[in-house]
Amino acid sequence: MIIDINFIGLIIASIMASAVPLILASCGELITERSGVLNLGVEGMMIIGAISGFALMTVTGSLIIAIFGAMLAGVLISTIFAFLTQTLITNHVATGLALTIFGIGISAMIGKNFVGIPGKEFPVLFDGFKDTIPLLGPILFGHSIVFYFAFALPFITSYFLKKTKIGLIVRAVGDSPESASNQGINVRLVRYACILYGGAMSGLAGAYLSMIYTPQWIENMTGGRGWIALALVVFSTWNPIKILIGAMIFGGLTIIQFHMQAIGVRIPVQFLTALPYIVTIIVLVVISRDSRKIRLSTPSSLGKSFYKDN
Amino acid sequence: MIKIVKRDQPSRAIFFFTPVLAIFLTLVAGGLIFFILGFKPFEALKFFFIVPIADKYGFSELLLKATPLCLIAIGLSFCFKSNNWNIGAEGQLTFGAIVSGGVALLFYEQEGFYILPIVILAGAIGGMLYASIPAILKTYFNTNEILVSLMLVYVSKLILDYLVVGPWSNPEGFNFPETRQFSDSAKLPLLFEGLRIHAGIFLALAAVVISWFVFYKTYLGFQMKVSGFSLKTAKYAGYKGKKMIILVFLISGACAGLAGVGEITGPIGQLHREISPDYGFTAIIVAFLGRLHPVGIIFASLVVAITYLGAETAQIFMQIPKYTGQVFQGMILFFLLASDYLLFFKFKFIGSKK
Numbered sequence: 125m126i127i128d129i130n131f132i133g134l135i136i137a138s139i140m141a142s143a144v145p146l147i148l149a150s151c152g153e154l155i156t157e158r159s160g161v162l163n164l165g166v167e168g169m170m171i172i173g174a175i176s177g178f179a180l181m182t183v184t185g186s187l188i189i190a191i192f193g194a195m196l197a198g199v200l201i202s203t204i205f206a207f208l209t210q211t212l213i214t215n216h217v218a219t220g221l222a223l224t225i226f227g228i229g230i231s232a233m234i235g236k237n238f239v240g241i242p243g244k245e246f247p248v249l250f251d252g253f254k255d256t257i258p259l260l261g262p263i264l265f266g267h268s269i270v271f272y273f274a275f276a277l278p279f280i281t282s283y284f285l286k287k288t289k290i291g292l293i294v295r296a297v298g299d300s301p302e303s304a305s306n307q308g309i310n311v312r313l314v315r316y317a318c319i320l321y322g323g324a325m326s327g328l329a330g331a332y333l334s335m336i337y338t339p340q341w342i343e344n345m346t347g348g349r350g351w352i353a354l355a356l357v358v359f360s361t362w363n364p365i366k367i368l369i370g371a372m373i374f375g376g377l378t379i380i381q382f383h384m385q386a387i388g389v390r391i392p393v394q395f396l397t398a399l400p401y402i403v404t405i406i407v408l409v410v411i412s413r414d415s416r417k418i419r420l421s422t423p424s425s426l427g428k429s430f431y432k433d434n
Numbered sequence: 435m436i437k438i439v440k441r442d443q444p445s446r447a448i449f450f451f452t453p454v455l456a457i458f459l460t461l462v463a464g465g466l467i468f469f470i471l472g473f474k475p476f477e478a479l480k481f482f483f484i485v486p487i488a489d490k491y492g493f494s495e496l497l498l499k500a501t502p503l504c505l506i507a508i509g510l511s512f513c514f515k516s517n518n519w520n521i522g523a524e525g526q527l528t529f530g531a532i533v534s535g536g537v538a539l540l541f542y543e544q545e546g547f548y549i550l551p552i553v554i555l556a557g558a559i560g561g562m563l564y565a566s567i568p569a570i571l572k573t574y575f576n577t578n579e580i581l582v583s584l585m586l587v588y589v590s591k592l593i594l595d596y597l598v599v600g601p602w603s604n605p606e607g608f609n610f611p612e613t614r615q616f617s618d619s620a621k622l623p624l625l626f627e628g629l630r631i632h633a634g635i636f637l638a639l640a641a642v643v644i645s646w647f648v649f650y651k652t653y654l655g656f657q658m659k660v661s662g663f664s665l666k667t668a669k670y671a672g673y674k675g676k677k678m679i680i681l682v683f684l685i686s687g688a689c690a691g692l693a694g695v696g697e698i699t700g701p702i703g704q705l706h707r708e709i710s711p712d713y714g715f716t717a718i719i720v721a722f723l724g725r726l727h728p729v730g731i732i733f734a735s736l737v738v739a740i741t742y743l744g745a746e747t748a749q750i751f752m753q754i755p756k757y758t759g760q761v762f763q764g765m766i767l768f769f770l771l772a773s774d775y776l777l778f779f780k781f782k783f784i785g786s787k788k
Binding site for chain 1: 519571575577580582584586588592595599716718755758763765767768772774778
């Protein structure tokens with residue numbers, strides 16, 4: 125059997141494309157968690173982003189409005205979470221679950237009128253260079269701007285956390301809100317900002333799904349990707365660069381499943397579909413077994429409410 | 435001037451008042467959403483919350499939907515009270531249904547009084563087995579139970595899908611994704627002629643009584659309460675933390691599995707693709723709305739069950755999308771959590787002094 129080298133390039137590119145929403149949502153959630161807030165509403169924010177992006181694209185016809193609108197929708201919905209957990213000091217886990225249930229409901233409600241409408245073509249960059257380099261051509265060129273942004277994001281996030289002053293403040297708030305507060309840092313404000321940022325990234329991840337990856341609106345189209353994104357943050361031990369690796373593994377599992385079906389491997393399709401979820405569990409077990417390592421890298425105040433009497 | 439002050443102790447009166455407040459606020463917000471969507475708010479709310487339960491049939495449907503919610507929520511309250519976040523009850527329900535359905539199919543076209551108890555037991559065991567996965571991974575491998583239990587929901591639905599499409603599908607079923615009908619001995623008896631409410635409701639009521647007894651009359655209930663307040667205290671007191679984690683997961687898995695049994699051996703009488711409209715997730719809301727108290731959970735399950743019925747009625751009569759039900763469920767939890775603020779803080783009116 126002769127395998128075209130460009131075909132391998134195309135497969136790698138498709139793995140990367142399916143990793144994009146995971147990278148975006150995970151990097152957003154990573155910042156939120158680094159500030160000490162556990163937002164389990166990623167799935168809900170993502171699906172809100174998906175329907176907002178698709179609806180705005182259909183109604184206004186503008187891709188730019190749609191992309192930024194989806195991010196704004198993610199911000200708005202995460203504001204509910206921020207207000208509840210930070211101002212009203214509610215439990216992070218329960219509030220995040222409510223956000224997901226609410227988000228799935230609202231998105232299906234809005235999306236009712238958008239089922240079956242074909243999407244639009246999203247412009248890709250550097251399409252002409254695709255055939256210039258073998259193997260690398262299809263990997264590097266001919267993708268949407270969101271794709272390139274997603275692959276830059278882990279590095280930007282890493283730089284932000286390690287090298288900038290604001291990044292240091294975020295980490296300080298997450299590791300010891302009391303000392304940060306004593307230093308004059310407004311813990312609540314920092315956490316608000318990190319939650320809203322996470323919302324924006326989840327919204328963008330959702331918009332990528334409904335506008336670029338599979339340009340259409342399907343109910344529940346995120347299909348658990350928000351939860352896998354949450355698992356990826358644990359997998360990465362809160363290190364953005366490792367998110368990239370994790371997202372590629374999961375992207376790979378999704379794509380391999382299509383190709384195995386195509387070449388007629390006799391494994392039930394349901395088993396292949398279940399693979400990413402099963403692998404997530406196995407990976408979580410392997411990563412978490414070393415409880416000391418997890419404890420060292422987890423933001424110390426993760427999921428704990430901070431209340432300052434004034 | 436109004437000042438917000440932290441209460442020295444959470445107020446007990448407000449503890450039971452806030453669920454009512456949350457329901458009221460949800461109705462107000464729901465009316466607002468209906469108004470924005472272009473419906474008359476009061477008429478829409480009437481179709482949503484009153485019309486569905488106005489007759490005998492509607493009331494039976496209400497109990498039919500409240501039964502699994504109550505059963506699962508009772509189980510979850512064991513987990514939540516002791517600080518274990520089992521959010522995969524939907525998966526435990528599905529797996530319980532798979533195991534009990536499989537056993538029921540073994541008795542295809544056979545009759546006998548012993549069949550139903552075996553089928554019910556199989557469902558409980560199925561749910562327990564499935565819940566033991568996150569429990570064991572949490573206790574021995576330090577793995578986050580939220581993510582594991584949730585991932586298993588997707589897996590269980592795919593297993594069910596595989597079975598009803600593949601090996602268990604009805605050979606005379608024209609390739610519909612469903613199994614054969616269970617024999618009558620494997621079905622829970624219906625309580626009234628012409629209504630769908632079945633004997634599963636007694637399972638839920640039994641769970642309520644047993645859980646009340648365990649929570650308030652046993653040492654185990656006390657241990658759970660202490661661990662819920664402070665894991666450190668529980669450790670100092672020498673409680674066997676690992677055993678308890680596994681135990682509460684098994685209990686809630688068994689309850690969810692039983693709810694699954696009720697769904698398939700009740701009115702439907704076969705396994706098919708969609709056995710539960712997310713009862714397992716909605717029950718999380720029920721557990722909180724009922725304040726993790728067995729009696730509270732009964733009331734909460736009835737209230738939340740209405741959102742399922744209301745969504746169907748409103749869709750038929752007013753073309754209101756049926757997902758409004760989920761929106762209402764999310765809002766109830768939002769408002770409940772928000773009104774808990776009153777538990778810990780109070781508004782103090784003080785004269786302005788300068």
